[in-house]
């Protein structure tokens with residue numbers, strides 16, 4: 559698929575990099591998909607966050623669920639229940655972060671910015687912005703702890719990740 563018949567950027571550079579990765583760094587062939595460190599992390603899609611390395615883990619160690627804001631959505635809860643019961647998860651970290659766009663914009667501001675970028679109306683698109691990050695994190699931690707399929711034996715922590723210092727601050 560290297561034809562340049564479209565104006566969209568192709569994937570050749572990334573596919574080439576993948577071949578190098580498979581030859582040199584890749585080491586989890588034959589792994590079972592269990593979270594070997596017993597950890598699951600829910601965090602933001604933000605490119606400044608390296609969820610495994612920031613807690614000293616590596617591929618194979620943890621289940622990672624990411625979305626805008628690092629929120630415990632219904633999808634996140636599905637993933638956590640699967641993780642706890644089928645994939646060895648014993649500790650769950652919920653990790654939003656400082657300077658998150660989802661907490662720095664109002665829903666109206668995001669819709670306006672997206673509408674401007676898209677060149678069309680975006681007022682119908684929900685983004686689920688966070689108005690109070692600490693309160694949202696507390697509610698998200700409570701949602702996991704109180705889920706009927708998450709046993710009390712599973713530790714659930716709520717942390718704010720500082721994208722400027724690299725440090726986690728446990729709030730819940």
Ligand SMILES: [Zn+2]
Nearest residue numbers: 602604627658
């Ligand atoms: Zn974010």
